[in-house]
Amino acid sequence: MRTAYSVESVRAAERELMARLPEGALMARAAAGLAAVCAELLARGRGRVYGSRVVLLVGPGDNGGDALYAGARLARRGAGVTAVPMDPARVHPGGLAALRAAGGRVGASVPERADLVVDGLLGIGGRGGLRPAAAALVERIPAGATVVAVDLPSGVDADTGEVAGPAVTADVTVTFGAYKPGLLTDPGASRVGAVRLVDIGLEPPEHAVAMEALQHADVARLLPVPSASSDKYRRGVVGVVAGSEQYPGAAVLAVAGALRGGAGAVRYVGPAAEAVLARFPEVLVGRGRVQSWVVGPGLGAGRAEEVGRALADADVPVLLDADGLRGLDGAVVRGRRAATLLTPHAGEAAALLGVAREEVEAGRLGAVRELARRYGAAVLLKGSTTLVAPAGGGAVRVNPTGTSWLATAGSGDVLSGLAGALLAGGLPGVDAGSAAAYLHGLAGRFAAGGAPVVAQEVAAALPEAWRSVRAAGQ
Numbered sequence: 240m241r242t243a244y245s246v247e248s249v250r251a252a253e254r255e256l257m258a259r260l261p262e263g264a265l266m267a268r269a270a271a272g273l274a275a276v277c278a279e280l281l282a283r284g285r286g287r288v289y290g291s292r293v294v295l296l297v298g299p300g301d302n303g304g305d306a307l308y309a310g311a312r313l314a315r316r317g318a319g320v321t322a323v324p325m326d327p328a329r330v331h332p333g334g335l336a337a338l339r340a341a342g343g344r345v346g347a348s349v350p351e352r353a354d355l356v357v358d359g360l361l362g363i364g365g366r367g368g369l370r371p372a373a374a375a376l377v378e379r380i381p382a383g384a385t386v387v388a389v390d391l392p393s394g395v396d397a398d399t400g401e402v403a404g405p406a407v408t409a410d411v412t413v414t415f416g417a418y419k420p421g422l423l424t425d426p427g428a429s430r431v432g433a434v435r436l437v438d439i440g441l442e443p444p445e446h447a448v449a450m451e452a453l454q455h456a457d458v459a460r461l462l463p464v465p466s467a468s469s470d471k472y473r474r475g476v477v478g479v480v481a482g483s484e485q486y487p488g489a490a491v492l493a494v495a496g497a498l499r500g501g502a503g504a505v506r507y508v509g510p511a512a513e514a515v516l517a518r519f520p521e522v523l524v525g526r527g528r529v530q531s532w533v534v535g536p537g538l539g540a541g542r543a544e545e546v547g548r549a550l551a552d553a554d555v556p557v558l559l560d561a562d563g564l565r566g567l568d569g570a571v572v573r574g575r576r577a578a579t580l581l582t583p584h585a586g587e588a589a590a591l592l593g594v595a596r597e598e599v600e601a602g603r604l605g606a607v608r609e610l611a612r613r614y615g616a617a618v619l620l621k622g623s624t625t626l627v628a629p630a631g632g633g634a635v636r637v638n639p640t641g642t643s644w645l646a647t648a649g650s651g652d653v654l655s656g657l658a659g660a661l662l663a664g665g666l667p668g669v670d671a672g673s674a675a676a677y678l679h680g681l682a683g684r685f686a687a688g689g690a691p692v693v694a695q696e697v698a699a700a701l702p703e704a705w706r707s708v709r710a711a712g713q
């Protein structure tokens with residue numbers, strides 16, 4: 240499990256550690272880790288550190304301090320290091336002295352050529368978008384230089400991943416002590432490049448985890464595996480209420496996902512039974528006992544009664560997607576005994592929250608948390624980084640396996656069926672949602688292999704995704 244902590248808990252852990260260490264020890268550890276990554280990148284790109292051109296963009300706080308001390312280390316190894324302060328009157332004094340002592344120089348503007356640019360403008364103390372003086376430096380980053388962000392790309396909000404205005408786009412982000420949510424959540428996540436975590440001895444408490452990303456072994460532990468005594472009912476029956484005369488394909492795809500989610504059987508309810516059976520003769524048709532409901536893909540408007548009927552099945556977990564989310568009654572959802580999992584994309588989330596879609600896109604983490612709080616349900620917010628918030632508050636899961644190839648028609652229908660099957664297998668909402676997103680992302684990657692992919696191929700690649708995950712759990 241990869242975990243991320245809020246700025247507040249990182250700061251608290253830092254205070255505790257600093258009290259036990261000599262002054263400057265933490266920054267020295269951070270700078271040593273940063274310099275090691277920079278040296279590795281220079282060696283990879285140019286063959287050596289000696290003679291390379293390194294530019295440090297230096298902000299007024301400790302983030303700039305890290306950059307200066309790391310720059311000093313690189314200068315001692317023969318790199319030509321130029322520090323460009325955002326505000327020459329506010330520069331970390333110890334860092335500046337160290338850089339100068341190592342032979343580095345201070346410049347008033349960004350040199351036109353550089354092998355490596357170190358972004359030490361703002362770290363976890365940054366608030367709001369880059370102000371003009373910082374933005375002007377970022378604009379001048381020479382083309383072709385490798386950009387290494389210190390702790391996080393400047394202009395990205397560490398707690399939310401929000402980017403208000405200009406921000407650095409890094410090739411590598413060297414982060415200290417712990418991941419921050421902004422490194423894992425879009426739009427920030429698309430700015431970080433490869434993330435390298437430097438251990439500086441921080442130990443934030445487990446209860447303070449703000450975000451977590453599952454890895455193969457975690458998903459392997461979650462996936463239900465049939466035992467010798469399993470029959471199809473014990474493995475769970477998924478009821479799929481999806482599709483319409485207009486959108487029969489959504490029913491087929493949701494069923495395809497459900498069939499590959501490890502359930503014992505799939506029961507289809509709706510007007511697209513012919514299309515479903517033509518494709519999947521193993522499906523049961525018509526109402527009957529189920530262990531979870533998947534309601535919504537391709538239903539179209541005017542099907543509120545069917546949505547209400549599933550929600551009224553109080554002891555059965557329900558997944559609501561697409562048209563199943565129309566005009567959702569918060570009181571009904573909050574009043575349910577069994578799990579409810581909502582799987583909106585940004586537009587549907589915006590409608591549920593009564594805000595503009597852009598607002599959700601810009602603040603995805605806040606939006607998914609607010610939806611989970613308001614509806615008392617687990618919420619999976621689809622998108623470039625899919626987020627899953629648990630019903631009762633707590634760490635939000637971010638899916639690390641997504642691929643932009645999955646932005647294809649019907650892909651969400653497959654995901655709904657898959658997550659519904661995991662609900663039928665007994666997984667809580669947040670586990671069903673995050674394990675489904677993980678498998679779905681992997682399947683998308685396997686099916687795409689660098690080429691366009693269609694939703695039914697994603698469904699067909701799900702067994703390969705299961706096998707790859709389960710192999711890691713053995």
Ligand SMILES: NC(=O)C1=CN([C@@H]2O[C@H](COP(=O)(O)OP(=O)(O)OC[C@H]3O[C@@H](n4cnc5c(N)ncnc54)[C@H](O)[C@@H]3O)[C@@H](O)[C@H]2O)[C@@H](O)CC1
Pocket residue numbers: 253254257265266267269270298299300301302303305360361362363364365366367368369370373389390391415439
């Ligand atoms: N606290 C610690 O124990 C450690 C901190 N470290 C580094 O210290 C960083 C945090 O340092 P600071 O708390 O000094 O904060 P930062 O260096 O992130 O920046 C804060 C400074 O930037 C200014 N500022 C904030 N938002 C701005 C904006 N939008 N535009 C322009 N200026 C803005 C503030 O006025 C303040 O002077 C971490 O990200 C990390 O890089 C590391 O050295 C490891 C140890």
Ligand SMILES: [K+]
Pocket residue numbers: 302358359360361362388389390391392393
């Ligand atoms: K930075």
